Amino acid sequence: MREIFEKILGKENVFEKEPMKKHTTFKIGGVADWFLTPQNKTQLKELVLVLKEQNIPFFVLGNGSNLLVGDKGIRGVVICLGKQMDNIQISGSECYVESGAILSKVANAVQRAGLSGFEFASGIPGSIGGAVFMNAGAYEHEMKEIIKTVEYMDQNGEIFSISNEECDFGYRTSIFSKNDYIVLSAVFSLQEDSLEEIKNRMDDYTSRRTSKQPLEKPSAGSVFKRPVGHFAGALIEQSGLKGYQIGGAQVSEKHAGFIINTGNATAKDVLDLIEYIKKVVFENFGVMLETEVKMIGEF
Ligand SMILES: Cc1cc2nc3c(=O)[nH]c(=O)nc-3n(C[C@H](O)[C@H](O)[C@H](O)COP(=O)(O)OP(=O)(O)OC[C@H]3O[C@@H](n4cnc5c(N)ncnc54)[C@H](O)[C@@H]3O)c2cc1C
Incomplete structure (x- = not known):
C-alpha cells in the first residue's frame, strides 16, 4: 500500500508501524500499521476512497486526548487530522475553524478578537474535530451551544455542511459519532465581550482545572x-x-x-x-x- 499512499499524500505524510503512545495523552498504545497525515480535503477524499475500495479499515485521530489504544496497536490506517489542517478565520462574531485546530489555540484566538462563548473549552486538550465528534463539554457548557454549522465527510468521501440542529448532539455524542463521519471544520457563533472579562473567565476555568x-x-x-x-x-x-x-x-x-x-x-x-x-x-x-x-x- 505504501506506493498508493505516497502517491496520494507524498512520502513525508506516510508512516508505517507508528507507535500510538506518541499520539495519545495517556502515552499508551501499540503501533498503527499505517499513520497518514492528509494535508487537505482533496487528499483526504482520495484516501478515503482508496481505503474503501481496498477494504482497509481506518480510524480518525484528533489530539488523542480521549483514547485508550490497545497494546497490540491498530490494524489498518490511522488518519491524523492535526496541525496541517488547523486554519482559524474570524469574521464578525463568527469563527470558522478546521478540525485539526487545538481548542486552547481557538480559545486564545477568539479571546483576542473579543469574542465570548468558547471559554469553557479552553482547557480541554482536544482538537476541534474530536470536540465536535464528542460534543465535548465542561462547566455546564458544551460544544452544542456555540456551533452554527459543521462540515463533514462521509465514508464515501462526500462532503456536506449541516446546521447545529442537524448535528443531533447529545451527552458526548453527535451525528458524527453515530455514523463515523469525519469532521472537517466548524463555524462557531460567539458574542462580543470585553477582552478582559473573557480572559478572566478563562483564567478562572484554568485555575479550577489545575487545582482539581x-x-x-x-x-x-x-x-x-x-x-x-x-x-x-x-x-x-x-x-x-x-x-x-x-x-x-x-x-x-x-x-x-x-x-x-x-x-x-x-x-x-x-x-x-x-x-x-x-x-x-x-x-x-x-x-x-x-x-x-x-x-x-x-x-
Ligand atoms: C486532562 C484532560 C482533561 C479533559 N477534560 C475534558 C473536559 O473537561 N470535557 C470533555 O468533554 N473532555 C475532556 N477531556 C477529553 C478529551 O479532551 C475530549 O473528549 C476531546 O474532545 C477529544 O478530542 P481529541 O481531538 O483529542 O479526540 P481524540 O481523542 O483523538 O478522538 C476522540 C474521538 O473523536 C474522534 N475524532 C477525532 N477527530 C475527529 C474528526 N476530525 N472527525 C471525526 N472524528 C474525530 C476519534 O475518532 C475518536 O473516536 C479531557 C482529557 C484530558 C486528557
Missing part, C-alpha cells in the same frame, strides 16, 4: 461518563479507590474520575483497572459506569 485535575500526569481525562444523578469521581472515591493501582495505572489521588499513567502503564493495566472500578462501584452503589474514553485497536 492531575494535569501533571498522562491521562485521558474523565474515564467514565457522568451517570444520571451521580458523579463518577464521587462514586469511585466513596468506594475507597483513590490511589488504587494495577500495574502502572492508578486511580488519581487528586481526582478519582481520572486514571493516570504513573510511567509505564500498559493498556491492559488501564483496562483491568477500569473493569475493577466498574465492579466495585456497582457492588457499592448499584450504578454501572460507562466509559467516556474510547477503546481503540487490539488489546
Whole structure:
C-alpha cells in the first residue's frame, strides 16, 4: 500500500508501524500499521476512497486526548487530522475553524478578537474535530451551544455542511459519532465581550482545572461518563479507590474520575483497572459506569 499512499499524500505524510503512545495523552498504545497525515480535503477524499475500495479499515485521530489504544496497536490506517489542517478565520462574531485546530489555540484566538462563548473549552486538550465528534463539554457548557454549522465527510468521501440542529448532539455524542463521519471544520457563533472579562473567565476555568485535575500526569481525562444523578469521581472515591493501582495505572489521588499513567502503564493495566472500578462501584452503589474514553485497536 505504501506506493498508493505516497502517491496520494507524498512520502513525508506516510508512516508505517507508528507507535500510538506518541499520539495519545495517556502515552499508551501499540503501533498503527499505517499513520497518514492528509494535508487537505482533496487528499483526504482520495484516501478515503482508496481505503474503501481496498477494504482497509481506518480510524480518525484528533489530539488523542480521549483514547485508550490497545497494546497490540491498530490494524489498518490511522488518519491524523492535526496541525496541517488547523486554519482559524474570524469574521464578525463568527469563527470558522478546521478540525485539526487545538481548542486552547481557538480559545486564545477568539479571546483576542473579543469574542465570548468558547471559554469553557479552553482547557480541554482536544482538537476541534474530536470536540465536535464528542460534543465535548465542561462547566455546564458544551460544544452544542456555540456551533452554527459543521462540515463533514462521509465514508464515501462526500462532503456536506449541516446546521447545529442537524448535528443531533447529545451527552458526548453527535451525528458524527453515530455514523463515523469525519469532521472537517466548524463555524462557531460567539458574542462580543470585553477582552478582559473573557480572559478572566478563562483564567478562572484554568485555575479550577489545575487545582482539581492531575494535569501533571498522562491521562485521558474523565474515564467514565457522568451517570444520571451521580458523579463518577464521587462514586469511585466513596468506594475507597483513590490511589488504587494495577500495574502502572492508578486511580488519581487528586481526582478519582481520572486514571493516570504513573510511567509505564500498559493498556491492559488501564483496562483491568477500569473493569475493577466498574465492579466495585456497582457492588457499592448499584450504578454501572460507562466509559467516556474510547477503546481503540487490539488489546
Ligand atoms: C486532562 C484532560 C482533561 C479533559 N477534560 C475534558 C473536559 O473537561 N470535557 C470533555 O468533554 N473532555 C475532556 N477531556 C477529553 C478529551 O479532551 C475530549 O473528549 C476531546 O474532545 C477529544 O478530542 P481529541 O481531538 O483529542 O479526540 P481524540 O481523542 O483523538 O478522538 C476522540 C474521538 O473523536 C474522534 N475524532 C477525532 N477527530 C475527529 C474528526 N476530525 N472527525 C471525526 N472524528 C474525530 C476519534 O475518532 C475518536 O473516536 C479531557 C482529557 C484530558 C486528557
